[in-house]
Amino acid sequence: MSANAPSSRPYGVPTTAYYVRDSGDGTIVSVQGFNLWYDKVQALFDITMDVPRGLVTALIGPSGCGKSTLLRCMNRMNDLIDTVRISGSMQVDDQDIYGKGVDVIGLRKRMGMVFQKPNPFAMSIFDNVVYPLRVDGVGSGRVLEETCERALRGAALWDEVKDRLGESALGLSGGQQQRLCIARAIAADPEVLLMDEPCSALDPIATAKIEELIDELKGHYSIVIVTHNMQQAARVSDNTAFMYLGKLIEYGDTEVMFTNPKLAQTSDYITGRFG
Amino acid sequence: MNADEFNLGQHTVKRYDAELEKIRSKVLAMGGLVAQQLSDAIAAITTGDSSLGEKVMNSDYRINALEVEIDEECGQVLARRQPIASDLRFILSVIKTITDLERMGDEAERIGRMAVQLVQHERPRGEYRELRHLGNMASHMLNSALDAFARTDVEAAVRTREQDQELDREYESIMRQMITLMMEDPRHIPRTLEAMWSARALERIGDRACNICEYVIFLVKGRDIRHTSWEQVQADLRDEE
Numbered sequence: 001m002s003a004n005a006p007s008s009r010p011y012g013v014p015t016t017a018y019y020v021r022d023s024g025d026g027t028i029v030s031v032q033g034f035n036l037w038y039d040k041v042q043a044l045f046d047i048t049m050d051v052p053r054g055l056v057t058a059l060i061g062p063s064g065c066g067k068s069t070l071l072r073c074m075n076r077m078n079d080l081i082d083t084v085r086i087s088g089s090m091q092v093d094d095q096d097i098y099g100k101g102v103d104v105i106g107l108r109k110r111m112g113m114v115f116q117k118p119n120p121f122a123m124s125i126f127d128n129v130v131y132p133l134r135v136d137g138v139g140s141g142r143v144l145e146e147t148c149e150r151a152l153r154g155a156a157l158w159d160e161v162k163d164r165l166g167e168s169a170l171g172l173s174g175g176q177q178q179r180l181c182i183a184r185a186i187a188a189d190p191e192v193l194l195m196d197e198p199c200s201a202l203d204p205i206a207t208a209k210i211e212e213l214i215d216e217l218k219g220h221y222s223i224v225i226v227t228h229n230m231q232q233a234a235r236v237s238d239n240t241a242f243m244y245l246g247k248l249i250e251y252g253d254t255e256v257m258f259t260n261p262k263l264a265q266t267s268d269y270i271t272g273r274f275g
Numbered sequence: 276m277n278a279d280e281f282n283l284g285q286h287t288v289k290r291y292d293a294e295l296e297k298i299r300s301k302v303l304a305m306g307g308l309v310a311q312q313l314s315d316a317i318a319a320i321t322t323g324d325s326s327l328g329e330k331v332m333n334s335d336y337r338i339n340a341l342e343v344e345i346d347e348e349c350g351q352v353l354a355r356r357q358p359i360a361s362d363l364r365f366i367l368s369v370i371k372t373i374t375d376l377e378r379m380g381d382e383a384e385r386i387g388r389m390a391v392q393l394v395q396h397e398r399p400r401g402e403y404r405e406l407r408h409l410g411n412m413a414s415h416m417l418n419s420a421l422d423a424f425a426r427t428d429v430e431a432a433v434r435t436r437e438q439d440q441e442l443d444r445e446y447e448s449i450m451r452q453m454i455t456l457m458m459e460d461p462r463h464i465p466r467t468l469e470a471m472w473s474a475r476a477l478e479r480i481g482d483r484a485c486n487i488c489e490y491v492i493f494l495v496k497g498r499d500i501r502h503t504s505w506e507q508v509q510a511d512l513r514d515e516e
Contacts, residue, residue, distance in 0.1 A: 231357055258359045260497030267360050273285045 017262035019252035020052065020239050028053040028192060028222040029074055034088035036069060036078065043069050045246045046088070051239075056214060056223045058237035058254065060230060062274065066246040067226045071194050074224065075111035076104050093191070112185030112221075116197040118177035120169035120184075125161050128169045128180055132188035147187050155183035156213050175206025182213065186221075193217065195225040199232065211236050230270055234258045242266045291356055295365060298348050302369055302376075305341040306421040309376050312338065312383040313417060313480065317410035319390035320473055321403045328394075331387030338380035342373045364497060368490040372424065375483040379417065382476040382483075389473045396466035405449045406473055412442045413477040416484040423491045432488035433512065437505075442481040449474050 029051040036044035044066045051057050059067035069078065076097060078084045090097050097107055109132065120128050127134075129151050130144045138144060148165065152158040157179040161172070169180055178198060185193055195214075199207040214223060214236045227233050233240050234254060241251040242265075250257065250266040261267045268274050286292045312331055319328035349366050352358060358366050416438050423431040453471050457464045489500050492508075500508045 230359065234359065259363060261360050271358070271360050271362050272287050272291065274287060 016048075016248055017250040017252060017266070018049075019256060019262070020050065021055065021253040021255075023052040023054045023238075025053040027051065028093065029224070030091040030094075031070075032089045032091075034070075034073070034090055035086065036066075036073065037083075037085045038081070039083040043246050044073075047248050049241060049248055049251050051222060051224060053222050054219050055238040056218050056225060056236055058233035058240045059224065059226045059243060060228075060233050060240060060270075061243035061249075062269065063228075065243040067241075067243050068196055070243070071196055071224060071226050074192070074194055075108045075113060076102075077108075077113070079104065109188045110190050111192045111194055112188060112190035114178070114181050114185055114193065114195045114198045117201050118174060118181050120172070120177050120180050122168070122170060124166050125169045125172070125180065126165040129183050129187050131184060151183040151187040152180075154186045154217065155179045156209060156216070157183055173206070175202050175209060178202060178206065178210060179213065182210075182217075186217075191222065193221050193223045195223065197226055197228060200228060207232070242269060244269070291362075294348070294352055294356070295362065298345060298352070298366075298369055301341060301345050301348070302372060303421065303425055305338060305345065305373060305376050306417075306424070308334075308338050308341065309379050309383065310414065310417055310421065312380055312387075313410070313414055316383040316386035316390065317407065317414065317477075320386055320393065320470075321407040321410070323390070323394055323398055325391045325394040328387040328390030332384055332391070335380050335384040338377055342377040345369065345373050361494075364494050368424075368494040371490050372487050375486045379480050379483050382480050385476050386473045389469045393466055393469050396469070403470060405445075405452060406470060406477070409442070409445050409449060409474055409477045412438070412445060413480040413484070416442065416481050420484040420487040420491075423488055424494075427491060427495050429492055429495050429512070432491040433508075436485050436488040439481050439485045442478065446474055446478040446481075 027050040031047050031049045031051075034044060034047040035042065047066075047070060059071060061067050072078050073086070073090060074092070074097075078086075086098060092107070092110065096102070121131065123131075126144075126148055129148045130138075133144060133147055149158060149162075152161060157176060160176060161180075169177065172180060178201075182193070182198075199210050202210065211232065214225070217223060218238075225233075225236065237254045239252060240254045240257045242249045242257070242261075244265060250261060250263050252262070256262075257266065258270065261270065312334060315327055315334075316331045318324065319331060349370050352366055356362070416435055419431060419435040419438070422428070423435055450471065453467045453474075457467050486501075492512075493499050496512070498511065500511075503511075
């Protein structure tokens with residue numbers, strides 16, 4: 001059930017409890033001794049963790065603990081902020097994504113991102129979904145149509161929108177918009193889906209649909225999800241990482257963490273006994 | 276020791292603390308009632324006090340009512356709070372503990388009924404001395420198990436669980452004596468059979484006290500030690516130290 005902690009621990013983190021469920025399919029993202037500073041403020045401290053391929057990994061922790069920062073590092077979205085400095089390494093499929101000559105656009109295609117608030121573009125449903133392909137210069141109408149259907153089916157939205165693909169995406173409900181964003185992410189055929197609180201703006205039914213979708217997508221994609229909703233982490237994830245003050249405190253099999261966490265800090269947080 | 280120690284207080288939501296504490300005190304109150312019923316039942320059967328026996332028979336409903344009440348409150352916490360980790364283990368242990376307590380109450384009631392029936396028979400010379408001894412052992416186990424639950428004390432739970440082997444040996448020895456008694460004189464058979472049923476009830480109470488100890492270990496350590504050999508449990512708990 002549990003894999004051992006990644007062997008190299010350059011800075012040593014003795015407090016981390018590490019008992020990750022393995023997918024049997026290797027590691028998709030490997031983080032080693034990763035630090036991050038916003039100007040002079042350090043936001044991530046010596047994060048070392050392996051994300052198993054094909055599973056759902058949840059990042060939980062109080063606001064400001066660095067979970068979104070860590071997620072954004074996985075497709076180098078923090079590059080957009082000038083003051084960010086990093087050290088340590090982060091590998092996707094054994095490729096150092098902070099190495100020299102990395103194609104950042106290519107990386108972001110492999111690492112689809114879904115944000116807290118649905119952000120459909122002000123264009124038709126069809127154009128939204130095939131946007132990544134258009135950017136890539138795909139002109140063939142048939143390829144676009146096939147991809148659109150495949151992605152919308154994958155995001156469990158096809159049946160609801162198939163008769164109005166030409167209508168504006170802004171007319172969809174919040175839950176539909178979020179699934180549209182997932183469809184857009186899937187259209188680029190990524191390896192990993194990074195989800196930053198994808199349900200926090202949705203009602204419970206729409207949330208359940210996204211959770212069902214996560215279940216269907218896993219295996220084919222590896223999913224890393226940041227969530228404030230503890231029950232959601234418990235419901236959808238295979239492994240959960242608890243972060244606090246920029247450090248990885250406990251990372252392990254969700255089944256164990258939500259019934260018998262190893263560290264008092266984790267237990268206090270997930271049971272609602274936090275400061 | 277496990278870092279995820281059981282700790283009832285200090286949720287950010289104070290009402291949650293209050294709800295769990297209320298459940299805990301009700302479990303202890305229920306345990307107290309069962310202990311009282313058991314000690315009354317033992318006194319009734321060993322002293323031939325049929326009115327005490329009747330009182331035991333007529334008091335079991337209070338235990339049953341508490342079981343229903345606590346079950347209902349646990350259901351509310353599960354539905355409204357979605358407890359996890361130590362809170363979840365607490366609710367699970369309580370639900371199991373009260374089932375065992377309720378059954379112990381039934382066993383006590385059964386002994387009370389035997390006490391009433393035994394009055395019709397001639398009393399033996401020893402005045403059911405063996406039953407008194409077995410009863411004291413079962414009572415002691417129940418009280419220790421409740422104590423371990425109240426203080427979430429793993430060591431006390433482990434010690435109490437150990438006592439069951441002694442109780443089982445005592446039970447077997449009583450069985451042998453009673454069989455001898457029946458073989459000596461068939462006229463003893465009716466009342467000896469009644470006494471055997473009571474001994475059996477006391478032995479079951481010891482087993483159920485063991486179950487409660489196992490729930491305490493699950494509650495604190497997060498480890499399910501049911502159906503695990505005693506040697507294995509000891510080895511595992513040592514490893515965790």
